[in-house]
Amino acid sequence: MELILFYIAAAVALFATVFALTRSNAAHALIYLIVSLLAVAVIFFLLGAPFAAALEILVYAGAIMVLFVFVIMMLNLGEEGQERERQRMHPAVWVVPALLSTILLVEMVVLLTKFDGPQTGALITAKQVGMSLYGPYVLAVEIASMLLLAGLVGAYHVGRRFRSNDSDEQSIAKPTPESREVNN
Amino acid sequence: MSEGMTILFALAVMGGAVGSAAVLTWFERRLLGIWQDRYGPNRLGAFGIGQVAADMLKLLTKHDWVPPFADKWVFIFAPTAIVIVMLLGFAVVPFGPDLHIIDINIGLLFFLGMTSLAVYSVLLGALSSNNKYALLGGLRSAAQMVSYEVFMGLSLIGVVMLTGSFSLQDIVEAQRDGWYFISQFLGLFVFVIAAIAESHRLPFDLPEAEHELTAGFHTEYSGMKFTLFMLGEYLGLILISCMITTLFFGGWLGPWLPPIVWFGIKTFLIICFFILLRAAIPRPRYDQLMSLGWKIMLPLTLINLVVTGAVALWMYGG
Numbered sequence: 001m002e003l004i005l006f007y008i009a010a011a012v013a014l015f016a017t018v019f020a021l022t023r024s025n026a027a028h029a030l031i032y033l034i035v036s037l038l039a040v041a042v043i044f045f046l047l048g049a050p051f052a053a054a055l056e057i058l059v060y061a062g063a064i065m066v067l068f069v070f071v072i073m074m075l076n077l078g079e080e081g082q083e084r085e086r087q088r089m090h091p092a093v094w095v096v097p098a099l100l101s102t103i104l105l106v107e108m109v110v111l112l113t114k115f116d117g118p119q120t121g122a123l124i125t126a127k128q129v130g131m132s133l134y135g136p137y138v139l140a141v142e143i144a145s146m147l148l149l150a151g152l153v154g155a156y157h158v159g160r161r162f163r164s165n166d167s168d169e170q171s172i173a174k175p176t177p178e179s180r181e182v183n184n
Numbered sequence: 185m186s187e188g189m190t191i192l193f194a195l196a197v198m199g200g201a202v203g204s205a206a207v208l209t210w211f212e213r214r215l216l217g218i219w220q221d222r223y224g225p226n227r228l229g230a231f232g233i234g235q236v237a238a239d240m241l242k243l244l245t246k247h248d249w250v251p252p253f254a255d256k257w258v259f260i261f262a263p264t265a266i267v268i269v270m271l272l273g274f275a276v277v278p279f280g281p282d283l284h285i286i287d288i289n290i291g292l293l294f295f296l297g298m299t300s301l302a303v304y305s306v307l308l309g310a311l312s313s314n315n316k317y318a319l320l321g322g323l324r325s326a327a328q329m330v331s332y333e334v335f336m337g338l339s340l341i342g343v344v345m346l347t348g349s350f351s352l353q354d355i356v357e358a359q360r361d362g363w364y365f366i367s368q369f370l371g372l373f374v375f376v377i378a379a380i381a382e383s384h385r386l387p388f389d390l391p392e393a394e395h396e397l398t399a400g401f402h403t404e405y406s407g408m409k410f411t412l413f414m415l416g417e418y419l420g421l422i423l424i425s426c427m428i429t430t431l432f433f434g435g436w437l438g439p440w441l442p443p444i445v446w447f448g449i450k451t452f453l454i455i456c457f458f459i460l461l462r463a464a465i466p467r468p469r470y471d472q473l474m475s476l477g478w479k480i481m482l483p484l485t486l487i488n489l490v491v492t493g494a495v496a497l498w499m500y501g502g
Contacts, residue, residue, distance in 0.1 A: 027308070027311050028258070054290045054297055062303070066326055066329070069326065070323065073311055073319060073322055
């Protein structure tokens with residue numbers, strides 16, 4: 001039963017990712033990317049990591065992708081954007097990257113056949129994740145938090161308001177850079 | 185519960201939620217009317233309850249129209265998404281000691297995840313409409329919902345800290361010695377405000393502010409699809425009231441009456457409180473909403489987090 005569910009979720013993730021890459025309409029590509037993230041969350045859940053699954057939905061699908069949609073709405077590309085995207089899908093553009101990633105894919109398949117696949121079974125609860133984050137991996141957490149702080153300060157610097165032209169238009173545009181950094 | 189019973193119960197919850205949402209459309213207008221010293225819809229049936237059926241009939245028989253300039257499939261998908269995620273959110277609500285569809289150990293995170301996915305409905309609806317008012321509404325709601333989501337989650341961490349679990353049944357059980365609205369008052373305060381902003385109801389309905397954006401993100405919607413947006417909004421209101429009951433007011437706990445009745449009474453009172461807020465508070469300006477969030481709500485949540493953490497450490501040891 002779990003195996004069938006796993007293969008369904010994996011297939012959905014693969015197809016959604018391929019579609020996300022090949023759509024010329026940016027909004028459609030993003031919807032496929034969101035579906036792909038949700039499918040990955042299902043896979044995490046099946047592998048016995050419900051906490052990671054919840055975070056995948058909350059952080060990636062729920063926050064980061066919203067900002068991508070936000071940017072697409074701001075740019076409002078329309079027909080021209082689609083036309084430009086179609087030109088980018090010319091074989092000359094994607095053949096070499098596709099070849100390189102095929103090599104990586106072959107390597108990964110070889111590695112996976114040598115070792116056992118991902119182990120299912122042991123359920124990893126939120127408590128265990130927290131204990132290992134603030135136990136053995138506390139240094140990594142601290143370094144990540146410093147990186148985020150640097151990002152936050154940088155975003156504040158870019159998005160800050162100058163005192164001289166204190167108009168309403170700027171105050172409306174203000175929240176975006178801040179919210180982006182906090183959610184990362 | 186056996187598997188068959190769970191499926192039956194899930195269907196009952198879904199039907200109940202959609203039914204309550206329908207009745208709420210009438211109840212809200214009636215209550216607003218009384219508070220504003222007028223009648224509200226009182227003509228059809230006893231107390232005007234027939235208004236629900238009349239509204240449904242009108243909305244569902246309207247021409248189901250997709251504008252020719254809209255992105256057709258995304259336009260159709262957007263209003264269904266909000267109903268699906270809101271109904272999924274009801275899966276983790278504990279209605280009684282053993283009365284839940286599922287009690288997973290990440291129940292609270294599941295609820296937060298579902299509410300955070302609801303934003304796509306608004307965004308995709310706005311984007312696919314190809315309408316400037318819809319686009320402005322969508323932009324506002326994206327910024328508003330992403331911002332308020334941050335401390336909506338953070339405000340609940342105090343509750344999780346005191347309970348030591350993300351499971352909603354555990355959270356209710358842990359409130360036997362005292363409901364969390366006393367010890368987590370700041371958390372409740374921030375969560376209520378963030379919840380209104382998340383479900384973009386008045387006074388925080390800037391994504392659809394009708395005096396400046398026509399109808400915001402659902403300007404181009406009518407008939408059945410508009411009904412789905414409305415249904416999603418009311419389902420969100422009910423779901424959030426259920427969660428406030430569960431997290432801060434002891435869920436199904438209470439003397440004498442059966443648990444589910446207590447749960448119903450508490451949820452009903454909280455829904456009335458939300459309607460009262462709508463009647464009492466005017467809509468803020470958009471930049472005021474944003475600065476309220478980042479400059480007041482976020483620091484308050486962080487203070488609550490630090491104090492709760494210190495008290496929990498002092499009481500329960502390291």
